[in-house]
Amino acid sequence: MLQKDGLRIHPVPAFEDNYLWVLEDGRHAAVVDPGDEHPVQAFLESRGLALTAILATHHHGDHVGGLEWLAKRWGCEAFGPAGEKIDGLTRRLREGDRIVVPGLDVELSVLDVPGHTRGHIAYAGPNLVFCGDTLFACGCGRLFEGTPAQMADSLSKLARLPAATRVYCAHEYTMANIRFALAVEPGNAKLFERSLREAAARAAGRPTLPSTIGEELDTNPFLRCAAPEVVAAASKHAGRALATPVEVFTAVREWKNGFR
Numbered sequence: 001m002l003q004k005d006g007l008r009i010h011p012v013p014a015f016e017d018n019y020l021w022v023l024e025d026g027r028h029a030a031v032v033d034p035g036d037e038h039p040v041q042a043f044l045e046s047r048g049l050a051l052t053a054i055l056a057t058h059h060h061g062d063h064v065g066g067l068e069w070l071a072k073r074w075g076c077e078a079f080g081p082a083g084e085k086i087d088g089l090t091r092r093l094r095e096g097d098r099i100v101v102p103g104l105d106v107e108l109s110v111l112d113v114p115g116h117t118r119g120h121i122a123y124a125g126p127n128l129v130f131c132g133d134t135l136f137a138c139g140c141g142r143l144f145e146g147t148p149a150q151m152a153d154s155l156s157k158l159a160r161l162p163a164a165t166r167v168y169c170a171h172e173y174t175m176a177n178i179r180f181a182l183a184v185e186p187g188n189a190k191l192f193e194r195s196l197r198e199a200a201a202r203a204a205g206r207p208t209l210p211s212t213i214g215e216e217l218d219t220n221p222f223l224r225c226a227a228p229e230v231v232a233a234a235s236k237h238a239g240r241a242l243a244t245p246v247e248v249f250t251a252v253r254e255w256k257n258g259f260r
Contacts, residue, residue, distance in 0.1 A: 028103030037066030052103030056080035057132030058120040083119025115151025116141035139177030140222040148250040163214030174208035191219040
């Protein structure tokens with residue numbers, strides 16, 4: 001995969017807890033999931049950058065609300081999922097497609113990761129993945145359009161990426177997710193260590209992202225549906241024995257939906 005030296009990735013905050021990820025090399029930039037054009041445009045102007053590409057993972061407004069404005073302002077390519085209606089896209093992608101991000105010479109491969117929405121995609125590159133609202137730090141997205149089996153399969157695709165892969169998800173939900181994860185797996189020492197580290201980051205005003213696939217495999221209950229403690233906790237919460245990882249995932253997701 002191609003990657004130019006000097007590529008930097010920045011979280012641009014938007015709304016209450018979104019991160020709009022900007023990739024840049026000092027001259028050109030691409031933005032992932034621009035839900036609001038204003039903070040993106042301000043960031044570009046502050047750095048003297050030209051926007052050369054937009055990457056959308058799914059159709060929700062907090063991910064594409066600024067896409068049309070930015071694409072028109074900069075005359076740049078706008079990539080997004082083939083299976084969803086998103087106005088302003090110039091190229092629609094599905095699993096197996098590869099793109100070289102215009103202006104940045106970064107090659108990304110596309111994964112279909114439905115569950116949160118029907119056509120959700122992720123962009124996987126050299127030691128990184130932009131996964132939108134499918135995989136979160138210590139959590140996963142709600143199932144607005146897909147099925148538990150779809151989401152479990154999507155998460156398994158992401159889980160098979162190299163452990164060092166940096167996970168750029170779209171929301172700062174980490175501390176709330178960790179509180180739930182500790183309810184599921186209170187005996188997980190790596191999870192407890194992570195809770196302390198991420199709390200310190202937030203207290204210092206730093207993002208908790210990106211995480212890594214390896215860290216998620218160690219601490220994220222939605223990627224640990226075969227772990228004995230997660231199976232036992234999910235079965236107890238469901239009030240019955242759960243026989244498969246998909247059943248465990250379904251129970252954990254329903255538990256998280258009502259967790260306060």
